[in-house]
Amino acid sequence: MTSPPVASERQRDADRTRAEILEVAQREFARRGYAGARVDEIAELMRTTKRMIYYYFGSKERLYIAVLEKAYTEVREAERLVDVEHLAPVEAIRTLAELTFDHHDAHREFIKLVAIENIHRAEHIRKSEVLANLGTPVLDLIGRILDAGTASGDFATEADAIDVHMMISSFCFFRVSNQHTFGALFGRDMTAPEHRARLRRMVGETVVAYLRGAGSPERPPR
Amino acid sequence: MTSPPVASERQRDADRTRAEILEVAQREFARRGYAGARVDEIAELMRTTKRMIYYYFGSKERLYIAVLEKAYTEVREAERLVDVEHLAPVEAIRTLAELTFDHHDAHREFIKLVAIENIHRAEHIRKSEVLANLGTPVLDLIGRILDAGTASGDFATEADAIDVHMMISSFCFFRVSNQHTFGALFGRDMTAPEHRARLRRMVGETVVAYLRGAGSPERPPR
DNA sequence: AATGTTACGAACTAGATAGTTAATTAACGT
């Protein structure tokens, strides 16, 4: 006659505890960096104890890797939902750039984790079997858009998919990752709402302009 | 009859010791991040002792701030030497972009420091009186190039100097700062020699293409 | 040469920090 235990009512719930540790840990690692984050601090910020971190993850490093794996996996999920192939090449690449912009805008904690991981020369990513083999479907998508654009004559620049991806990512990533030093030096918070729409348009226009071939010195823009 | 003390022979040399501490500290902070760097480690890597760090800099944080101040100041010195105003607008902005690329390519340790400082929300930069008021002459330079380009009709896009600076910086900075995660995920080291020239050309072409207005949807490229 | 000042070194300390031990309790299958 007792009601079946609902997740939120249960006093012991491995999944819940594990998930909460990951959530809090992600926030702390993103805020303080890997070395700066404190296992005790993470423990205090949740309802369970430090022992649970070691029970489920074994070490600070393995917890950090688990955080990275979760964050990257979620981001890949979002990427899979991008659908721009019904658009003409120019609009397809412009829209992809703008969606990438939105995506970076919405996942700032993830960006911090990536920045932190780069400071550590990606040593943790390389230790993760999950992440080491995580190719990205975005590259294929860009490749197809580039092919279509070249075939249609819209794109004059012979571009490489990885390069184009880097160009789009760099703009979107930098705006968020370097907001603080940039803000301190130039007195402008690039992530403030009043700059958002303009910079969003800018990425799209930049990729399109580049691919159309307007930047090359030999061949003047058509 | 005793020979005058030469810098290298002297057993005590405040300037030298101070400089060596800064050098080693910069390397260590760039390698391990602020929290990850160890004062003892820095001390072991030089000929003097940990006591000297506290003698000259007072605390780990003040040492770190001193490292930032030195690094930023040196970079500003290099920026002052950029001279592209004798060129026509298109070539001026292209050259500026390419020089910025070279600059980032040559100062990777500085880039790491900036990335680290962003993880700490630029709190140390803000504590430094030297850095807080360090405007940049590059912005004025870009502003003048943009004005000239608009006046001559070469640039159709009404761009903002800070935005253009951000676009150039983001590409150059990201290539270096994110080389490790990017390499791990896409299997390409963007900082490898074989990609250098191509990507260098790419920044220049991208800014020029954008400023010519080739990316806008309303107005087709001229 | 005497004296004061600046630069330096070895050893030490208090507190922080990752990781552990071992006992305890809730859930679940039978």
Added chain:
DNA sequence: ACGTTAATTAACTATCTAGTTCGTAACATT
């Protein structure tokens, strides 16, 4: 109802780490 196992807690420890104490040696000044 009951034994088994998975989940959880509190208290503990070894080590590390930023910062200090105190004494000394080199240089400058007179």
